[in-house]
Amino acid sequence: MGASGRHYAYSSIFSYRPGKDCVPARRESDLEQSKKDRTQTAVRDRYAAIARASQGGATESCCAPTEDNEADNSASSRQRTPQRAREKSRVMGYSEAQLDLLPEGVDMGLGCGNPMAIADLRPRETVVDLGSGGGIDCFLAAEQVGPEGHVIGVDMTPDMLSKARANADKMGKPNVEFRLGEIEHLPIADGTVDVIISNCVINLSPNKEQVFRDAFRVLKRGGRIRVSDVVATRLIPKKFSEDEGMICGCMGGAATVEKLRSWFDEIGFVDARIDVKEQSRAVIKEWMPGSGIEEYVASAEILARKPE
Numbered sequence: 076m077g078a079s080g081r082h083y084a085y086s087s088i089f090s091y092r093p094g095k096d097c098v099p100a101r102r103e104s105d106l107e108q109s110k111k112d113r114t115q116t117a118v119r120d121r122y123a124a125i126a127r128a129s130q131g132g133a134t135e136s137c138c139a140p141t142e143d144n145e146a147d148n149s150a151s152s153r154q155r156t157p158q159r160a161r162e163k164s165r166v167m168g169y170s171e172a173q174l175d176l177l178p179e180g181v182d183m184g185l186g187c188g189n190p191m192a193i194a195d196l197r198p199r200e201t202v203v204d205l206g207s208g209g210g211i212d213c214f215l216a217a218e219q220v221g222p223e224g225h226v227i228g229v230d231m232t233p234d235m236l237s238k239a240r241a242n243a244d245k246m247g248k249p250n251v252e253f254r255l256g257e258i259e260h261l262p263i264a265d266g267t268v269d270v271i272i273s274n275c276v277i278n279l280s281p282n283k284e285q286v287f288r289d290a291f292r293v294l295k296r297g298g299r300i301r302v303s304d305v306v307a308t309r310l311i312p313k314k315f316s317e318d319e320g321m322i323c324g325c326m327g328g329a330a331t332v333e334k335l336r337s338w339f340d341e342i343g344f345v346d347a348r349i350d351v352k353e354q355s356r357a358v359i360k361e362w363m364p365g366s367g368i369e370e371y372v373a374s375a376e377i378l379a380r381k382p383e
């Protein structure tokens with residue numbers, strides 16, 4: 076290092092002005108990052124617990140509060156059975172015929188829509204499911220893309236991955252695989268995917284813009300994104316957006332429709348559409364009864380395309 080370099084290092088240490096120079100700003104971004112890390116850990120812990128509980132036949136709404144939450148007193152949230160999961164999935168838009176394809180326990184009732192209804196999958200396509208959970212949408216996608224197609228489920232929770240792989244053994248679907256990974260940094264090569272699907276997951280990410288950037292990276296030219304997720308139709312008050320139970324329950328972290336549109340534009344997606352399902356508010360109301368969260372969030376179908 077030359078003399079000027081040494082001078083710079085010396086002056087930057089000794090002329091530091093608290094509250095004005097760059098060090099506090101860096102600390103602030105470190106704090107922001109550790110907050111995001113804590114959120115991700117809480118989400119992983121929550122879904123690991125759900126996956127482990129499901130080994131004994133229990134199921135749980137993605138969005139129901141945790142067992143120890145005082146709000147979790149409704150009879151409906153206590154009845155966590157495969158039958159209840161099926162009932163929820165029917166309400167979320169799955170047909171009886173789709174649910175009949177799934178052995179007991181594969182449908183965990185964790186979705187907030189049915190991405191298959193908008194994915195328009197074709198034989199031989201490669202599909203990636205962001206946050207695949209127990210694998211429900213991967214198995215339904217595999218039916219549609221056929222034996223020459225390929226479906227990859229990505230999930231960051233090892234217990235959920237074990238559950239999905241056990242389900243794959245039950246289903247006997249050689250064209251489905253599950254990879255451990257974060258949807259912000261997909262374990263998938265650039266430009267190799269025809270369709271990205273996801274069901275009630277992106278709202279859980281503390282870095283949603285990065286999720287869409289990485290989806291764009293892995294999509295082929297002309298590839299499409301077809302997602303069901305919870306979105307905010309008004310700014311969510313802090314009492315909800317900073318509440319861990321609300322975030323892990325797929326409500327507190329939802330992005331606004333405007334924010335989603337601006338990310339799609341900035342990243343370069345085209346033909347973006349966000350269709351809010353107003354009727355979903357009645358279902359969301361049951362996820363945290365009495366809180367009023369359903370006035371701020373709703374389930375939506377989210378569609379966009381990477382240009383040719």
Ligand SMILES: C[S@@+](CC[C@H](N)C(=O)[O-])C[C@H]1O[C@@H](n2cnc3c(N)ncnc32)[C@H](O)[C@@H]1O
Pocket residue numbers: 118119122123137183184185186187205206207208209210211229230231232235256257258259273274275276279280325
């Ligand atoms: C609400 S569940 C939905 C599961 C599945 N899509 C379904 O409909 O049944 C959310 C899933 O996303 C996973 N997940 C959440 N955030 C993630 C992230 N940042 N990266 C990868 N997986 C994530 C969780 O581990 C969990 O399995």
